[in-house]
Amino acid sequence: MSLLSIAAEKPNIAPDIIFNIGNFVISNTMTMVWLITILIIILCIYTKNKLKLKPNKFQNTIEILYEGMENLINQITGNKKYTLVLYPLIATLFIFIVLSNLLSTFIPFLTSFTYNNLPLFRTATSDFNTPLILALTMIIYVQYISIKQWGLLKHIGKYIQIKELYKSFKDGIGSGFMGIINFLIGLLDIVTEFARVVSLSIRLFGNMFAGEMLAVIILGFLAYGLPAVWMAMGLLVGLIQAIVFGSLTAAYYMLAIGNVEENN
Amino acid sequence: MEIEAARLIAKSIATIAMAGSGIGEGYLIGKALEAIGRNPEMEGSIFSKMIIGVALAESTAIYAFVAFFIL
Numbered sequence: 001m002s003l004l005s006i007a008a009e010k011p012n013i014a015p016d017i018i019f020n021i022g023n024f025v026i027s028n029t030m031t032m033v034w035l036i037t038i039l040i041i042i043l044c045i046y047t048k049n050k051l052k053l054k055p056n057k058f059q060n061t062i063e064i065l066y067e068g069m070e071n072l073i074n075q076i077t078g079n080k081k082y083t084l085v086l087y088p089l090i091a092t093l094f095i096f097i098v099l100s101n102l103l104s105t106f107i108p109f110l111t112s113f114t115y116n117n118l119p120l121f122r123t124a125t126s127d128f129n130t131p132l133i134l135a136l137t138m139i140i141y142v143q144y145i146s147i148k149q150w151g152l153l154k155h156i157g158k159y160i161q162i163k164e165l166y167k168s169f170k171d172g173i174g175s176g177f178m179g180i181i182n183f184l185i186g187l188l189d190i191v192t193e194f195a196r197v198v199s200l201s202i203r204l205f206g207n208m209f210a211g212e213m214l215a216v217i218i219l220g221f222l223a224y225g226l227p228a229v230w231m232a233m234g235l236l237v238g239l240i241q242a243i244v245f246g247s248l249t250a251a252y253y254m255l256a257i258g259n260v261e262e263n264n
Numbered sequence: 265m266e267i268e269a270a271r272l273i274a275k276s277i278a279t280i281a282m283a284g285s286g287i288g289e290g291y292l293i294g295k296a297l298e299a300i301g302r303n304p305e306m307e308g309s310i311f312s313k314m315i316i317g318v319a320l321a322e323s324t325a326i327y328a329f330v331a332f333f334i335l
Contacts (some may be wrong), residue, residue: 013334199323206326207319213333240319247316 008216013209015127021247029127036099036124054257055177069094072243076250082257086250094246095132100124101208101238105231126208128201135200138249139193146256161186186252200248207241271335278331285325292317 015027047062055063069091074083104110104123113120124130147155157163161183168179211234218227296314300307 004303089328112269202327202330203320206323206330209333210329213329244316244319258279 004223005221008219010216011122011126011209011212013128015122017128018115018118018120027127027129028122029124032103032121032124033101033130035121036096036103039099039103040095046062057159066091072247076247077254081201082254086253090246090250093249094242095136097125097134097204097242097245098239100130102235105235105238123208123212125204126212128205131201131204133195134204134245138200139197139252142249142252142256143193143245145253149257155242157192159186198253200245204241204245207237211237265271274316274335278328278335281328281331282325285321285328288321288324289318290322 011160015029017025017027019026019030047059050056050059052059070083070087073086073090074080077083077086093203100123110121111119111123146158150158164177164186165183169176195205211230215227215230215234218230292314296310296317299310303310
């Protein structure tokens with residue numbers, strides 16, 4: 001039995017704390033985020049310095065990535081102007097999430113570095129704090145964009161639709177009751193905003209955490225062959241989740257400013 | 265009831281949520297195949313959108329999976 005199974009440690013939900021600076025806790029997912037940030041900065045500087053009119057292989061790869069992401073965002077916005085506005089945000093999100101999902105798969109020995117018998121790096125998105133902060137930042141940013149686009153009063157009016165309620169009662173009792181229902185639906189949109197944060201963050205966290213957990217379980221009952229298939233599946237999942245996170249953020253952004261053109 | 269027993273029952277109830285994900289994914293992929301059958305030139309576009317939709321539908325099962333391990 002021991003021939004086929006390898007006992008591996010099940011990952012904890014909470015990350016390991018490496019050291020403290022005062023009250024500030026440094027966990028191993030945080031060091032991973034720093035590593036990814038440094039990698040992205042190095043990649044950007046390298047790409048910028050190597051730009052040529054006649055591209056080499058490296059620049060070709062970067063250009064393919066750029067155009068792929070541009071097409072993806074263009075499909076959601078359907079408007080070249082908004083694509084240019086949204087591109088830096090969504091592309092940064094996408095690159096960051098792809099790297100944090102897949103870096104420990106691309107560099108397998110990365111999680112083997114230890115400090116005080118604790119792993120120094122861990123997949124950043126398999127700790128709930130990272131996706132939560134990403135999702136929270138994005139939803140707050142979308143709210144900010146909505147306020148900037150519509151003004152504060154109109155933005156609040158999207159959720160508490162007193163004006164529409166008054167209008168529908170003016171038309172008659174029948175449409176007044178429909179107005180009450182619409183008013184309640186408007187109130188429900190406040191809940192929707194919170195649900196967006198929860199669903200965005202848990203989707204990303206759950207996929208990566210489930211991937212790690214299932215890898216351990218698969219190692220437990222068949223250690224040969226099958227884990228490789230699961231890791232290949234994990235590459236796909238990591239990529240798709242990054243695309244889903246980016247495109248959902250873009251879709252929320254477009255929903256927040258969407259009706260402007262109809263009104264003007 | 266002992267706490268351990270209650271926990272096991274809660275875990276089994278959490279896995280029921282996975283059924284909904286299965287239904288959703290089956291419906292999605294079936295409809296996508298139907299669309300590809302009608303309009304084979306659009307296969308690339310439909311397939312990539314289907315994959316994103318499957319990832320969205322799968323998230324319900326993933327929530328259940330996470331709840332399973334947290335409980």
